[in-house]
Amino acid sequence: MAVEVKVFRSWGNPFSYRVELALRLKGVAYEHIEEDLSNKSTLLLDYNPVHKKVPVLLHHGKPIAESLLILEYIEETWQENPILPKDPRERAVARFWCRFLDDKCLVALWMSCWTEGETQQNFMEQAKECLHLLEEELKGKKFFGGDSIGMVDIAASSIAHWLGVLEEVAGISLLDEEKYPNLCKWTEEFLKSDAVMECLPKRANLLALFQTRKQAISSVK
Amino acid sequence: MPLRVKAPRPLLPTEPISPPATKHRERSIWMAEGENKGLVLLDFWVSPFGQRCRIALAEKGVEYEYREENLRDKSPLLLKSNPVHKKIPVLIDHGRPVCESLNIVQYIDEKWPDRAPLLPADSYARAQARFWADLVDKKMYESGTKLWKLKGEAQEEAKKEFIEILKLLEGELGDKKYFGGDTFGLVDIALVPFTAWFYSYEACANLSAEKEAPKLVPWVKRCRERESVSKSLPDPLKVYEFVCFLKKVYGIE
Numbered sequence: 001m002a003v004e005v006k007v008f009r010s011w012g013n014p015f016s017y018r019v020e021l022a023l024r025l026k027g028v029a030y031e032h033i034e035e036d037l038s039n040k041s042t043l044l045l046d047y048n049p050v051h052k053k054v055p056v057l058l059h060h061g062k063p064i065a066e067s068l069l070i071l072e073y074i075e076e077t078w079q080e081n082p083i084l085p086k087d088p089r090e091r092a093v094a095r096f097w098c099r100f101l102d103d104k105c106l107v108a109l110w111m112s113c114w115t116e117g118e119t120q121q122n123f124m125e126q127a128k129e130c131l132h133l134l135e136e137e138l139k140g141k142k143f144f145g146g147d148s149i150g151m152v153d154i155a156a157s158s159i160a161h162w163l164g165v166l167e168e169v170a171g172i173s174l175l176d177e178e179k180y181p182n183l184c185k186w187t188e189e190f191l192k193s194d195a196v197m198e199c200l201p202k203r204a205n206l207l208a209l210f211q212t213r214k215q216a217i218s219s220v221k
Numbered sequence: 222m223p224l225r226v227k228a229p230r231p232l233l234p235t236e237p238i239s240p241p242a243t244k245h246r247e248r249s250i251w252m253a254e255g256e257n258k259g260l261v262l263l264d265f266w267v268s269p270f271g272q273r274c275r276i277a278l279a280e281k282g283v284e285y286e287y288r289e290e291n292l293r294d295k296s297p298l299l300l301k302s303n304p305v306h307k308k309i310p311v312l313i314d315h316g317r318p319v320c321e322s323l324n325i326v327q328y329i330d331e332k333w334p335d336r337a338p339l340l341p342a343d344s345y346a347r348a349q350a351r352f353w354a355d356l357v358d359k360k361m362y363e364s365g366t367k368l369w370k371l372k373g374e375a376q377e378e379a380k381k382e383f384i385e386i387l388k389l390l391e392g393e394l395g396d397k398k399y400f401g402g403d404t405f406g407l408v409d410i411a412l413v414p415f416t417a418w419f420y421s422y423e424a425c426a427n428l429s430a431e432k433e434a435p436k437l438v439p440w441v442k443r444c445r446e447r448e449s450v451s452k453s454l455p456d457p458l459k460v461y462e463f464v465c466f467l468k469k470v471y472g473i474e
Contacts, residue, residue, distance in 0.1 A: 050356065050389065064348045066355060073348040088331035092319045099321060100305060133305055 005030035006058040008044050010037050012201050012209050014106075014158035015067040016055040021154050022071050024195040026078040068098050071151050083151045097137060097144060098155040105130035109163055113170035114217070120172075127174050131183060134159075138182040142189055149193060153186075160187040161200055169210045260285035261313040263299050265292055267463050269362070269414030270322035271310040272453045276410050277326045279449030280337045285312075323354055326410055339406050350401055353393055354411040360386045361415050369425035369464050370473060380426055384433045391434035398443065405447060413444045413454070420457035421464045 005023065009016030009032050023030050035044055035054050047056045047063035056063050057070045064073050075084050084091050108127035115123055134156070138144060144152035163175055177184045190196055262278070262285050264271035278285055290299055290309050302311045302318035312319045312328065319328045330339040340347050364386055367379035390412065394400055400408035416437075419430040431438050444450045468474070 059345070062345050064345070064352070066352060069348055069351045069355060072351060073344055076344040076347065088328050089314065089317055089319060091331065092324050092328040095324050095327070096305075096320055099324070 004060055007032045008035055008041075008047065008054050008056040008058070009033070010035050010054050012206055013037075013054055014162050015053075017157060017199065017201070018067045018154050019055045019057055019070050019074070020199045021157060021195060022074045022083060022151075024198055025083065025149060025154075026074065026080050028074070028078050068102060068151075068155065071098075071154060075151070081148070083145065083149070083154060085145075085150070094145070094151050097134075097152045100130075100133070101152070101155045105134065106158060109159070109174065110166070112172060112174060113166040114214075124172065124174065128179075131159075131175065131180055135180045135182050138186055143186065149190065149196070153190060157190070157196070159183070160190045160196075161203070162206065165203060165206045165210055168207065169214050259315065261288055262286070263288050263290055263296070263302065263309050263311040263313065265290050265309050267455055267460055268309060269418070272414035272417075272455075273322045273410050274310045274312060274325045274329070275453035276413070276449045277329045277339060279453060280339065280405070280410075280447075281329055281333045282336065283329070283333060323358060323407075323411060326407060330407075338404070339410065341401055341404070341406065346401070350407045353390075353400060353408040356386075357390070357408070357411040357415070361412070365415060365418055365422060368422045368428060369468065370471065372474070376426055380428050383422070383428060387430055387434040387437065391436045394436060394440055396436075399440070405444070409440075409444055413441070413450055416441045416444075417454045417457050417460050418464075421461045424461055425464065425468075 005028055007016070007019050007023070007030055009020065011034060020030075020032065033041075033043075035041060037054070040052060044054065044056060045052055047058065048065040051065055053065070055067055055070060056065050057073065058064075059073075059077070064070050071083065075082065084094055105127070108123050108130055112120060112123040112127045134144075143149050144156065159175070167173055167175070175183060175187075191200075260278075260283065262271070262274055264274070264287060266289060275287070288296075288298075290296060292309070295307060298313075299309065299311060300307055302313055303309075303320045306320065308320075310320075310322055310325060312325045314328075314332075319325050326339060340350055364379065364383045368376065368383060371379050393408075397403075399405050400412070416430075422428050422430060445454070
């Protein structure tokens with residue numbers, strides 16, 4: 001039987017992970033196609049000619065790009081274990097935080113780990129402000145989605161797993177347990193989920209990947 | 222359904238940047254009311270993001286109160302309603318705010334699903350609509366702003382970038398009536414407000430959007446024939462006046 005759902009992904013890429021997690025939470029069988037981001041396949045470039053990036057979801061041969069948009073598509077196509085609330089305003093709030101993560105928070109976190117000096121300090125300040133806002137948003141909740149993992153939790157998965165690795169490689173600390181107890185508790189709860197753990201890249205492999213990248217950057221200077 | 226909307230008060234370049242102190246006191250009295258009033262849109266007349274919301278509300282025939290914000294002296298209501306970004310537009314629905322323009326448009330579509338659907342029914346088509354609206358969001362404003370903010374080689378680079386985006390959008394529109402096909406929808410709403418800036422881009426950067434993407438011309442005309450669009454979009458000459466005012470503020474010749 002032909003596999004209906006395929007995911008073009010790169011194993012260490014947190015945006016690709018979002019898509020795989022959502023499919024697993026909904027019990028949707030899929031095939032993943034590994035992409036070498038330094039040598040992208042013709043297929044990927046055909047399916048995502050505008051952005052030329054992973055992830056791309058292929059459903060019945062039709063491609064969808066951009067991880068948050070793929071999550072919306074997955075939510076609308078497979079109704080089991082909803083990842084968005086039913087109420088329009090609560091949906092708007094969830095979408096708001098997903099965008100906040102992509103446009104502000106994750107950028108600041110990422111850049112904090114790859115820059116130096118004053119630039120790094122500025123990014124770290126921004127990152128801490130973003131983490132504080134997320135900390136407030138989590139108050140009284142197990143997950144951003146309430147009692148179960150929702151779209152915002154999926155979008156924030158890089159905070160639960162990738163961030164610790166990046167902090168180690170960069171030699172900095174951002175997710176301080178004293179300052180962000182809700183976020184740290186959320187990380188613990190998030191990582192208890194079977195679906196989350198099934199396709200999470202191994203920490204040791206991520207560490208090696210980012211350390212190699214750091215060395216490559218340092219050697220260019 | 223009659224649409225009762227307070228007409229926006231245009232912020233002309235000659236108006237003082239800081240409003241008189243009394244305006245804050247008036248607003249603080251309104252705040253308690255405003256929080257529980259039906260629908261309130263916090264907006265700024267020239268903002269293409271605000272215009273998206275106005276168009277969507279008009280398409281659905283929904284009544285709301287329009288409130289013009291002074292972006293150099295933001296109201297307590299705005300700062301309270303959008304504490305994260307402190308930006309317009311914000312749609313306050315019975316005291317509960319919704320922020321970010323495309324978010325607001327989708328909210329409006331989901332809240333009033335019984336009329337003028339802004340997204341197609343089919344999930345794949347919806348994904349495509351969101352993709353192109355997202356692209357407009359990511360590229361149009363930043364790229365367009367560079368056209369009047371930059372000069373020389375940097376401006377030439379910005380022009381190339383902008384033309385690429387226009388051609389991409391033109392390619393996606395093709396020979397369709399609207400981006401979604403026969404029905405006016407999310408992508409049209411996301412993009413059409415920027416067309417009021419085409420005159421400014423031509424004047425500042427010598428870039429004719431009409432020449433670079435001719436297929437967009439009939440689409441712009443078709444959109445402007447809709448009352449929701451013609452009543453929401455500002456006069457391109459007023460936009461240009463505003464751009465000139467901003468250039469003075471930023472010290473750009």
